Amino acid sequence: MTTTAYSRALVTTLLVTLAAIALPVSAHHSFANFDDTKQVTLKGTVSEFQWTNPHAWLEVEVASTDGTTEKWSVEMLSPNVLGRMGWKRNSLKPGDEVTVVIHPLRTGAKGGNMVSIQDKNGVPIGGPQQ
Amino acid sequence: MKGWPVTVLALTLAAAGPAAAQFPAPPPEQLKGTPVTPARLPDGRPNWTGFWVTPNGLLEVYRGPSGVSGQAPGANTRSTRRQDIPPLKSPYEERYAEALRRSAAGEIPDLVAACFPPGMPRMMVMVYGMEILQTPKIISITSEWQAATRRIWMDVKEHPPADELDPTYMGDSIGHWEGDTLVVDTVGIRDDVPLDFGQVPHSPKLTIKERFTEISPGVLVDEITIDDPDVFKEPWKYKMVYLYRPGLRLKEYVCLENNRNVDANGQAVFK
Numbered sequence: 400m401t402t403t404a405y406s407r408a409l410v411t412t413l414l415v416t417l418a419a420i421a422l423p424v425s426a427h428h429s430f431a432n433f434d435d436t437k438q439v440t441l442k443g444t445v446s447e448f449q450w451t452n453p454h455a456w457l458e459v460e461v462a463s464t465d466g467t468t469e470k471w472s473v474e475m476l477s478p479n480v481l482g483r484m485g486w487k488r489n490s491l492k493p494g495d496e497v498t499v500v501i502h503p504l505r506t507g508a509k510g511g512n513m514v515s516i517q518d519k520n521g522v523p524i525g526g527p528q529q
Numbered sequence: 530m531k532g533w534p535v536t537v538l539a540l541t542l543a544a545a546g547p548a549a550a551q552f553p554a555p556p557p558e559q560l561k562g563t564p565v566t567p568a569r570l571p572d573g574r575p576n577w578t579g580f581w582v583t584p585n586g587l588l589e590v591y592r593g594p595s596g597v598s599g600q601a602p603g604a605n606t607r608s609t610r611r612q613d614i615p616p617l618k619s620p621y622e623e624r625y626a627e628a629l630r631r632s633a634a635g636e637i638p639d640l641v642a643a644c645f646p647p648g649m650p651r652m653m654v655m656v657y658g659m660e661i662l663q664t665p666k667i668i669s670i671t672s673e674w675q676a677a678t679r680r681i682w683m684d685v686k687e688h689p690p691a692d693e694l695d696p697t698y699m700g701d702s703i704g705h706w707e708g709d710t711l712v713v714d715t716v717g718i719r720d721d722v723p724l725d726f727g728q729v730p731h732s733p734k735l736t737i738k739e740r741f742t743e744i745s746p747g748v749l750v751d752e753i754t755i756d757d758p759d760v761f762k763e764p765w766k767y768k769m770v771y772l773y774r775p776g777l778r779l780k781e782y783v784c785l786e787n788n789r790n791v792d793a794n795g796q797a798v799f800k
Contacts, residue, residue, distance in 0.1 A: 452786045479673055508800065
């Protein structure tokens with residue numbers, strides 16, 4: 400998919416057959432609340448990056464086709480793991496335009512577990528994305 | 530026992546049976562970069578002071594000595610149930626089945642998800658890593674996971690009487706050296722501390738025996754024997770492997786800082 404295809408807010412759900420690209424589950428809690436057979440791609444703007452334990456969180460605002468804005472919460476690993484992968488507390492800042500792939504919550508609520516993240520130029524953010 | 534070849538490690542781990550499958554032996558290329566631990570202490574004991582990781586823990590998975598990142602098969606994320614648990618006796622078998630059912634239904638959270646310490650022996654799983662500090666009287670092990678610290682008293686020969694001992698998450702650990710092997714005995718673990726993810730129960734008769742040996746330079750093995758004659762039909766034995774990683778330092782991990790997963794009542798929040 401090209402960046403142009405994302406020119407408007409775009410939420411794409413993809414069924415994936417391979418879970419090999421998924422980030423691992425957490426040491427802190429079960430990740431059964433996420434559907435790791437699905438991926439949702441969010442293109443939006445960072446509103447907050449919580450560099451905290453037991454998990455880092457990305458709050459991202461995604462514009463809907465009807466002009467409203469949806470707020471999505473994306474759970475990440477813990478800073479002690481992310482930091483050793485190359486992430487820093489300032490790897491993301493409010494206002495950054497990002498494309499985030501997540502495993503969505505099974506409930507359908509606007510949230511998920513981060514699989515990968517890229518900046519507006521398609522460059523992976525933070526550390527290695529496997 | 531320093532100088533044992535890596536093949537000995539592989540054979541040692543293979544002998545661990547189901548536990549070896551749970552905690553697979555590190556591949557030789559992972560051991561290649563393992564630094565040598567510091568010189569022995571003035572009293573002649575091995576010096577394990579420093580930072581250690583598990584071969585398939587999250588830190589090593591992402592930051593191997595080769596610099597290769599990615600999730601290794603069987604990554605030690607430990608939020609799944611162990612498969613090597615011995616058969617349980619009644620009524621603990623029934624209680625365990627009920628706990629598993631309630632856990633799967635989300636009715637009871639894992640202690641760790643609610644930010645309690647993992648306790649013993651689960652703390653030694655070390656999903657992130659651990660810092661060992663050695664003094665003549667105390668050997669301190671801090672898990673980066675939940676910032677849990679256990680202290681092994683080296684100057685104490687016996688546990689306090691059972692009816693006087695305060696039950697704790699880490700229990701009361703006393704240790705001594707047998708040659709270059711550190712032998713540790715732990716009792717006094719709180720009733721509500723499960724022995725693993727999946728709510729494995731225990732009784733007041735629980736004892737945990739450990740034998741720490743550096744089987745090759747920078748490779749420490751903890752042979753763990755969990756004995757609880759009221760709960761298990763046979764002792765539960767497994768081995769943990771730790772690799773010395775002096776380039777890493779313990780990071781702070783305060784779970785209550787921003788736990789958006791489980792509320793104070795133990796209910797899932799982010800769902």
